[in-house]
Amino acid sequence: MAVYTEVSFDEAASFLQALGLGELQSIKGCAGGIENTNYFVDTDQGNFVLTLFERLTFEQLPFYLHLMKHLAGRGIPVPDPQAAPAVSVTAVVPVKQRKGAAAAKPAVLSDVRPGDILHSLKGKPAAVVNKLRGSSELHPQPAHCAAVGDMLARMHLAGRDFDMQQPNLRGLPWWNETVPVVLPHLTPEQRTLILGELAFQNHVAASSAYQSLPRGPIHADLFRDNVMFEVNSAGDHNSNLTGFFDFYFAGCDTFLFDIAVCLNDWCIDLATGESDPDRANPFVNAYQAVRPLTAQERQLLPAMLRAGALRFWTSRLWDFHLPRDAAVLKAHDPEHFERVLRQCLLRPYSLPA
Numbered sequence: 001m002a003v004y005t006e007v008s009f010d011e012a013a014s015f016l017q018a019l020g021l022g023e024l025q026s027i028k029g030c031a032g033g034i035e036n037t038n039y040f041v042d043t044d045q046g047n048f049v050l051t052l053f054e055r056l057t058f059e060q061l062p063f064y065l066h067l068m069k070h071l072a073g074r075g076i077p078v079p080d081p082q083a084a085p086a087v088s089v090t091a092v093v094p095v096k097q098r099k100g101a102a103a104a105k106p107a108v109l110s111d112v113r114p115g116d117i118l119h120s121l122k123g124k125p126a127a128v129v130n131k132l133r134g135s136s137e138l139h140p141q142p143a144h145c146a147a148v149g150d151m152l153a154r155m156h157l158a159g160r161d162f163d164m165q166q167p168n169l170r171g172l173p174w175w176n177e178t179v180p181v182v183l184p185h186l187t188p189e190q191r192t193l194i195l196g197e198l199a200f201q202n203h204v205a206a207s208s209a210y211q212s213l214p215r216g217p218i219h220a221d222l223f224r225d226n227v228m229f230e231v232n233s234a235g236d237h238n239s240n241l242t243g244f245f246d247f248y249f250a251g252c253d254t255f256l257f258d259i260a261v262c263l264n265d266w267c268i269d270l271a272t273g274e275s276d277p278d279r280a281n282p283f284v285n286a287y288q289a290v291r292p293l294t295a296q297e298r299q300l301l302p303a304m305l306r307a308g309a310l311r312f313w314t315s316r317l318w319d320f321h322l323p324r325d326a327a328v329l330k331a332h333d334p335e336h337f338e339r340v341l342r343q344c345l346l347r348p349y350s351l352p353a
Contacts, residue, residue: 007052
């Protein structure tokens with residue numbers, strides 16, 4: 001999350017009223033993440049997240065929002081995009097009038113169409129979702145990893161009958177386009193590593209084993225900060241997972257890639273990038289208790305762990321060296337996933353028997 005587009009209190013208040021979400025009480029910009037403008041907004045009817053999409057288009061966004069609606073309808077705890085009320089309302093921003101001047105017309109902020117879950121705010125695509133309970137667990141224990149593995153498998157099964165199609169926009173074609181752009185910012189050793197890995201992933205993607213992998217809608221970005229856990233009465237986290245969120249990198253891809261992305265974040269030592277079997281094994285075992293891996297998935301997991309590391313190393317290099325202006329922005333360290341990739345090559349994770 002970040003803030004690229006400033007939204008005032010009055011602008012947000014008018015927009016939320018047009019959506020039938022009550023009277024705005026507070027608004028706070030979110031510093032985490034890098035893709036979209038996000039605000040936490042609290043009204044007298046509840047707590048929500050307002051997102052303005054900075055890169056995704058009106059044509060691309062229905063996939064993400066309707067996927068969340070689909071999953072929520074099948075019992076997967078995800079944010080539910082808020083639909084406009086049955087009667088269309090035009091949100092306006094009051095315009096201050098100078099003394100003695102002619103009456104000023106209010107500035108039209110957006111037109112909210114009945115039943116829509118994709119809206120427009122300040123000329124950009126926008127959505128409002130309910131805010132999930134709890135908080136993220138940034139130092140996960142085996143129980144947290146098992147809870148994520150279990151729910152990820154349930155999410156994959158729940159999405160199999162989702163009828164919209166959109167590729168993973170940060171998949172292999174994007175890596176092939178973006179790696180040459182970031183090469184000038186790398187050392188000779190880093191260039192050798194990233195180009196060798198890119199060639200390997202193109203080779204894997206052309207294989208029959210890869211082509212046979214189970215596929216469907218995936219989250220593709222299910223890091224520790226994109227999952228919520230309930231806090232118990234003692235103030236400690238337990239394994240009560242309350243939701244997955246931030247689906248705006250989702251797409252149709254292999255389920256194995258989603259698993260690899262999770263293993264590369266939830267189940268590694270952050271300082272070294274090395275896999276931690278004490279967390280990885282509970283994650284995989286919980287996932288397989290719901291959806292057992294196929295023989296091809298077991299065979300290609302090491303390659304997909306490398307793919308996940310390459311994807312996020314590439315994107316973090318791109319964001320770090322070619323940043324966009326933002327009022328609030330927290331950049332990620334690209335060298336972290338370079339370390340993860342090197343560990344995938346040196347000490348690949350072995351599935352439990």
